[in-house]
Amino acid sequence: MSDIWTTTAVAAGGATEGGPASGAVGLRAKVMEMTRTAEDAVLAPADPGAWPHDLRAALAVRIARLNAAGDVAVRYAARMQGDEFAALADPAETGAALGLSHVVTFMDKVAARPRDIAAGDISALQAAGVADADIVRLCELNAFLAYQLRLIAGLKLMTGAA
Amino acid sequence: MAKIVHKFTRDVPHWQPRVTPVNLEEATEAQLEALQVTPSNTKVSDYVLTLAHDVESLKVRSPLFNAIMYDKGGLGRAGREIGALAASMVNRCVYCAAVHAARHAQLEKSTELTDKLFEKGADADLDPRDRAIFDFARKLSDCPSQADADDMQALRDAGLDEDEILDLILSASLFGWANRLMHVLGDPVRTEVDA
Numbered sequence: 001m002s003d004i005w006t007t008t009a010v011a012a013g014g015a016t017e018g019g020p021a022s023g024a025v026g027l028r029a030k031v032m033e034m035t036r037t038a039e040d041a042v043l044a045p046a047d048p049g050a051w052p053h054d055l056r057a058a059l060a061v062r063i064a065r066l067n068a069a070g071d072v073a074v075r076y077a078a079r080m081q082g083d084e085f086a087a088l089a090d091p092a093e094t095g096a097a098l099g100l101s102h103v104v105t106f107m108d109k110v111a112a113r114p115r116d117i118a119a120g121d122i123s124a125l126q127a128a129g130v131a132d133a134d135i136v137r138l139c140e141l142n143a144f145l146a147y148q149l150r151l152i153a154g155l156k157l158m159t160g161a162a
Numbered sequence: 163m164a165k166i167v168h169k170f171t172r173d174v175p176h177w178q179p180r181v182t183p184v185n186l187e188e189a190t191e192a193q194l195e196a197l198q199v200t201p202s203n204t205k206v207s208d209y210v211l212t213l214a215h216d217v218e219s220l221k222v223r224s225p226l227f228n229a230i231m232y233d234k235g236g237l238g239r240a241g242r243e244i245g246a247l248a249a250s251m252v253n254r255c256v257y258c259a260a261v262h263a264a265r266h267a268q269l270e271k272s273t274e275l276t277d278k279l280f281e282k283g284a285d286a287d288l289d290p291r292d293r294a295i296f297d298f299a300r301k302l303s304d305c306p307s308q309a310d311a312d313d314m315q316a317l318r319d320a321g322l323d324e325d326e327i328l329d330l331i332l333s334a335s336l337f338g339w340a341n342r343l344m345h346v347l348g349d350p351v352r353t354e355v356d357a
Contacts, residue, residue, distance in 0.1 A: 136215035146338035154331030
């Protein structure tokens with residue numbers, strides 16, 4: 001098994017080999033390993049569809065910031081190769097200048113207020129010309145980040161890193 | 163005629179996608195592999211066919227979900243279901259809440275806890291252990307998470323050990339993921355038979 005201690009979730013959660021929570025993390029090593037695989041599947045997929053890796057990284061930074069997780073944002077930012085989409089990492093940026101305001105509006109709402117999502121939010125994306133497969137790709141990115149950011153927030157409370 | 167279900171229930175509704183699922187007959191080899199379609203297993207739900215639009219995520223999703231909800235050790239299955247249910251209630255995913263409330267009732271052979279939660283929400287009168295589990299998962303599900311050191315201490319005071327606490331964090335977090343697919347990509351519906 002590769003080194004689970006260097007995965008984003010475990011490292012950002014403050015768990016180290018032999019440290020607080022390390023026994024529990026070790027028991028769930030397989031889960032932590034799959035969490036890393038899932039992170040790569042949404043941030044650096046072989047088939048990114050309409051959403052290049054840098055756009056995904058910028059949205060991940062943005063969503064980490066919406067979750068008050070600045071330290072995790074730094075980890076996601078390290079994935080950005082260029083600065084084409086870097087502005088979107090700022091939660092105050094609307095995305096209009098890049099023609100992506102429909103994407104940014106949707107991603108912010110799914111991240112912060114998923115309970116308020118309704119059919120109209122999906123049809124707005126479709127009306128803006130986003131293909132169904134790319135809508136699913138946006139949701140998977142957002143959904144994974146929700147999971148990982150909460151796993152990290154919880155681990156930090158366990159390890160005392162919060 | 164199908165009506166959207168807005169109220170929490172243990173009676174699992176039908177899930178109706180808001181996007182067009184992958185057509186199995188037109189699926190790519192990678193999609194078929196991720197869907198685990200074999201000659202003897204050709205039944206795939208609309209939900210999984212919808213997720214097949216993002217094959218790389220779908221592939222890791224099922225083993226990860228199964229490991230978090232069913233792997234041995236740590237928190238018992240009923241406790242993990244409370245984590246899933248708390249997240250689904252915060253995110254108002256009626257479909258996920260129904261599935262996991264029903265599983266909890268089945269595991270505990272009692273509808274008492276889920277009856278109370280669906281009736282009174284966060285104000286429900288729960289025993290100390292369920293209270294600590296539900297409150298932690300509920301607060302962790304907010305954006306940003308509202309869970310704090312006192313909530314963590316409440317879990318320890320209620321007798322949860324470190325393995326159990328991590329499993330609770332995992333199940334609640336996992337439903338932050340699941341809810342953002344189920345609740346966003348489709349509607350929970352009930353077909354009403356016209357007289």
